[in-house]
Each structure stands twice: as C-alpha cells, then as structure tokens.
Amino acid sequence: MVRKIVHLRWKQRLGPIAIGDKLGMPASTVHAVLVRCRINRLTHIDRATGEPIRRYEHERPGDLIHVDVKKLGRVPDGGGWRYVGRQQGGKNRSATVERTGAAKNKWHNPLIGTCYLHTVIDDHSRVAYVEAHDDETKETATQVLKNATAWFAQRGVTVRRVLSDNGSCYRSHLWRDTCTELGITPKKTRPYRPQTNGKIERFHRTLAEGWAFKKFYNSESARLAALPGWIHEYNHHRPHSAIGKAAPITRLDNLAGHHT
Known part of the structure; x- marks a missing residue:
C-alpha cells in the first residue's frame, strides 16, 4: 500500500x-x-523524475566549484521590450543595429547580440564569480577558470575540483589541459541532468531576477556597469537561505581581511 x-x-x-x-x-x-x-x-520532489531531491554540499570551500554560461540578450539603446513595450523595443533594436552596424538574421530582423556570462560558484560557501564576454569558446572558458582560481586564491581558497555540464568548451582538450595545469580535477554532469549542477542553475535565476531584469536599463553598458555592485551585494550582504541565512562570504576564511 x-x-x-x-x-x-x-x-x-x-x-x-x-x-x-x-x-x-x-x-x-x-x-x-x-x-x-x-x-x-x-x-x-524532482520535477523531471519525480524522485526525492538529493542535496549535497562539500565540506570545505574550494573542494568543488560549479561553472556554467548564462546567455542574455543585449539591451538596446533606449531600453528593451520588457520595460518599454514590444513596439518601442523593436524600434530601439533597429536604431541600435543601425548605429553599430550589426548583422540581421535570415528574416532581416535586427540582431543586437548576446551577452555570455561565465559564472563560477563555490559549492560550500556559495560565493560567486562572474565575467561577461562576447562568446563561450574554449579559450574564454579556460581564461575565466584561471581568473576565478586566482580570485579565490586571494581569499584563501584553493580550488580542487570543477563541475561543468557537457558544453563543447568544457569537453575540449584545452579545458582538460588547463585543469591539469592548475591542479584541478574536472568533473562533468550526466547528460540532460542540470539538477546535478543545481547550485549554479539557481544562482542564474537569482542573477536574472536580482540584476539582469530587476530594473530599467537604457543600454547594455548600463546593465553591465551594475553587475559588480550586485555581485558584491550577493557575496557580502545578501542572506542565503541554504546556509542558514548568512552571507556567502562568511563561510570563507578571512585571511586577508577582505570582508570585515
């Protein structure tokens, strides 16, 4: 029964x-x-499988970091359709394309491009590191990993493992060789199982709601200018429910006095 x-x-x-x-x-x-x-x-219950959710957390900062790429459509000059409406948003896109000389798609609709946010989050502390780029190539992904590793090292954290999905940039020989060079063990999620990388998937949702679409931005540069401040707020001040409503930075060792 x-x-x-x-x-x-x-x-x-x-x-x-x-x-x-x-x-x-x-x-x-x-x-x-x-x-x-x-x-x-x-x-x-897991929405996809109906099985009870299995949560995990590594014991120390740096034992595992999650990496992924969040793609966002760029904001046209004058604002996007979410705040100015579809008609005015379309006009803003066309004006931006005319100014920048960007290409159009096969239906001759204006393209303003995509912002690729390379995100890194520590499994234990939930401290996040984000870089905005114009692509998601293996060269960009590996450089972000190097930068993130150095950034965490400045805060007293040694990265030991990295978990990614099966994107082409993470399956490349360059990614494997870079991990070997840094002394990091690369891990992959099961295909079509983003739940394994759930911490960074949830961070992307928070990133979209708290920064990307939180308010009106009149240009892409204005939105990107607000990113460092939001990341600082997330790491140093925002209470995280999964770690007892503490700020993520409090789970790191304050070796250099970065979060007094």
Whole structure:
C-alpha cells in the first residue's frame, strides 16, 4: 500500500485527498505515509523524475566549484521590450543595429547580440564569480577558470575540483589541459541532468531576477556597469537561505581581511 501511495505521488503528483480517493483510504493516513517518506511537499520532489531531491554540499570551500554560461540578450539603446513595450523595443533594436552596424538574421530582423556570462560558484560557501564576454569558446572558458582560481586564491581558497555540464568548451582538450595545469580535477554532469549542477542553475535565476531584469536599463553598458555592485551585494550582504541565512562570504576564511 505504501508503494502504491508513493507511486501515485511520484508519477501523477497527486495530493493526499486524491490518492486516498483512488485507494479507498483516509487522506490523513495518506498524508502520514507521505510525511514518513519525506515527499509530503512537492518541493521535495524532482520535477523531471519525480524522485526525492538529493542535496549535497562539500565540506570545505574550494573542494568543488560549479561553472556554467548564462546567455542574455543585449539591451538596446533606449531600453528593451520588457520595460518599454514590444513596439518601442523593436524600434530601439533597429536604431541600435543601425548605429553599430550589426548583422540581421535570415528574416532581416535586427540582431543586437548576446551577452555570455561565465559564472563560477563555490559549492560550500556559495560565493560567486562572474565575467561577461562576447562568446563561450574554449579559450574564454579556460581564461575565466584561471581568473576565478586566482580570485579565490586571494581569499584563501584553493580550488580542487570543477563541475561543468557537457558544453563543447568544457569537453575540449584545452579545458582538460588547463585543469591539469592548475591542479584541478574536472568533473562533468550526466547528460540532460542540470539538477546535478543545481547550485549554479539557481544562482542564474537569482542573477536574472536580482540584476539582469530587476530594473530599467537604457543600454547594455548600463546593465553591465551594475553587475559588480550586485555581485558584491550577493557575496557580502545578501542572506542565503541554504546556509542558514548568512552571507556567502562568511563561510570563507578571512585571511586577508577582505570582508570585515
């Protein structure tokens, strides 16, 4: 009976009342079983597989860093459609393309390009490092890894492992050789399993809501100028619910007095 209750919860996302109706048992009994199996809340279940979420956290800063690339459409001069509307946003895009001489797509629509945010986050502390670039090539990705490793080293953190998805820049020989040069063990997620890299996926959502689309920007340069300040706020002041509502920087050793 427990297996039937769990099966209906995982596969059909039913609640205690619906499950009790199907199995002819009280909803309170079904709820007690769901609590015992730790799947009484849908937030405890992986959306893709229906299995209970397995969370992990490495013991020390630098034991594992997560890396990924977040792609954002550039903001045209005068603002994007989210704040000025689609009609005015389209005019702003066209004017920006005319000014910069950017290319158009095969439907002759103006293209203002993509901003590639190379993001790095420490598994234990959740301290983040971000660089904005014009591409996601292997050369750019490896340079970001070198810069991030040096940035963490200045804060007393030695990077030992790096976890990435299976993007081409992370599968390259250059990435492998750079990791060997830095003394870092490269790790890959399972294909089509972004949940394994969930910390950085969640950071991307926070990044989009807290910085990229938080307010009106009248140009791409204005948005990028606001990025360092937001990263500082995230690392030094924003309470992180997964680490006891403390700021991520508090989990690092304050060897150089960077976060007094």
